[in-house]
Amino acid sequence: MMNKDLEKIIYAAAERDVPNVQASIMAEYRMKKAQNKHRFGFRLPLRPLQLASMMLILLIIGFVAMYDHPVQDSYATVYIDINPSLEFDIDEEDIIRDARLWNDEATLLLADVDYMDQPLYDVLDDIVDQAITLNYLNENHPYIILDIANREEHERINTLALVENRMKHHASDRVPNFDIIRGNAQNIQPDEQSGAHNHNMSMQRWRIIQSIVEENSDLDVEDLIDKNIGELMKVMQEKNMPNMPGMRP
Amino acid sequence: MDNQTLNEAVNKLKQGDDAYFEVIYEATKTKVYYTILTIVKDPSMAEDIMQDTYLKMLDSIKKYKNKNQFQAWLTTIARNLAINTFNKRKKEVYVDEDVNPNIFGSVEDQSEKAAYLREIMRDLSHEEQEVVIRHVILGEKHKTIAKALNKPLGTITWMYQNALKKIRTKAGDDHDE
Structure with a gap:
């Protein structure tokens, strides 16, 4: 019997042994969907006047919340890009209060990380672990772009130093050449922000791509969009671009 | 598909x-x-x-x-x-x-689970079983398996050939019976 025939027999046996859980998955999924629908998709058996009053109350609540809720403004934003691109809003105690995941990779990276209302430093440890597990971080791709915006400069520097030390310490045994590239997130312009978000990536990565494209007419955004940080740095070296644009050492 | x-x-x-x-x-x-x-x-x-x-x-x-x-x-x-x-x-x-x-x-406690494959791979060592599953079912190359199991490439290639030999022999025995 040839190896190929044996492999076919092995594969067929393996296929027969796969448990048939398709029906239970679908049943559970439909139940979850129905529960969500029940929770959010309620019907309103209301008369027009009741509906109008309800709308008015909601509008008032909305205005009050908007003008009487300065907490949001005091949140700092942490930008992280390892190819998964994500942002955390953190409060004064460095507790994560909100998150924006800009691509599928970020969703995957955080799929099993409990991050909401957790200390930033603990979550960063988990992120490093997951990034190594999923092979976004390794000796060939040892970089993370990181920066913090919307915080007093001296506090920002202190927090960055703490974060860097912690992450380096946590990653160094598995990725010895692990390094953090600091961004320049304080000077973000609205058009940069929308450009980054339209392309599902962090601000810092978008800035690098924009700078490369601006200085090299033979390249456009689509050529660079799937490259990781290490590959983008390589392109910059090949194109004799001396520094990471908008970056600080 | x-x-x-x-x-x-x-x-x-x-x-x-x-x-x-x-x-x-x-x-x-x-x-x-x-x-x-x-x-x-x-x-x-x-x-x-x-x-x-x-x-x-x-x-x-x-x-x-x-x-x-x-x-x-x-x-x-x-x-x-x-x-x-x-x-x-x-x-x-x-x-x-x-x-x-x-x-x-x-x-x-797993007697009914994975019965077909386990029967085919009955005579294989645990490591040989893993090498066969990774290569045949998951489609991993020997080089990738060697890295994952932290063994030299030659060892993995040898283990795989040895495993197939055992399965082939067993299939022949079963056929004779």
Whole structure:
């Protein structure tokens, strides 16, 4: 019997042994969907006047919340890009209060990380672990772009130093050449922000791509969009671009 | 199933047509299950994680946009869940990593699980079983397996050939009987 025939027999046996859980998955999924629908998709058996009053109350609540809720403004934003691109809003105690995941990779990276209302430093440890597990971080791709915006400069520097030390310490045994590239997130312009978000990536990565494209007419955004940080740095070296644009050492 | 048919099914599922889940499940189940099994080495646990993997896929399918990489994406979710579950279990129960457990779990409580494959691979060592599963079912190259199992490439190639030889001999014996 040839190896190929044996492999076919092995594969067929393996296929027969796969448990048939398709029906239970679908049943559970439909139940979850129905529960969500029940929770959010309620019907309103209301008369027009009741509906109008309800709308008015909601509008008032909305205005009050908007003008009487300065907490949001005091949140700092942490930008992280390892190819998964994500942002955390953190409060004064460095507790994560909100998150924006800009691509599928970020969703995957955080799929099993409990991050909401957790200390930033603990979550960063988990992120490093997951990034190594999923092979976004390794000796060939040892970089993370990181920066913090919307915080007093001296506090920002202190927090960055703490974060860097912690992450380096946590990653160094598995990725010895692990390094953090600091961004320049304080000077973000609205058009940069929308450009980054339209392309599902962090601000810092978008800035690098924009700078490369601006200085090299033979390249456009689509050529660079799937490259990781290490590959983008390589392109910059090949194109004799001396520094990471908008970056600080 | 070819990649194009799978991609079409994925697109239909993304658009909300749940009927295509069956197509996707059939096309991907084997790799998903054995990816998990090689990590947790417990068929019952692998079955639970397999369910979680597909539920997670269904929850996040709308965000999936990498064309032609669906199986890889799904396998990554499976691997991720399996590693996390395995690590959690390690924290809860002492697991001696020096003892290399059978990939099919302990014989006593798993007698009905993975019966066909276990029968074929009955005469193989645990490591040979893992090499065969990784190569034949998961499609991993010997080089990748060598790295994952931290063994020289030559050892893996030899183990694989040796495993096939044992399976071939056993198949011949069974045929003679």
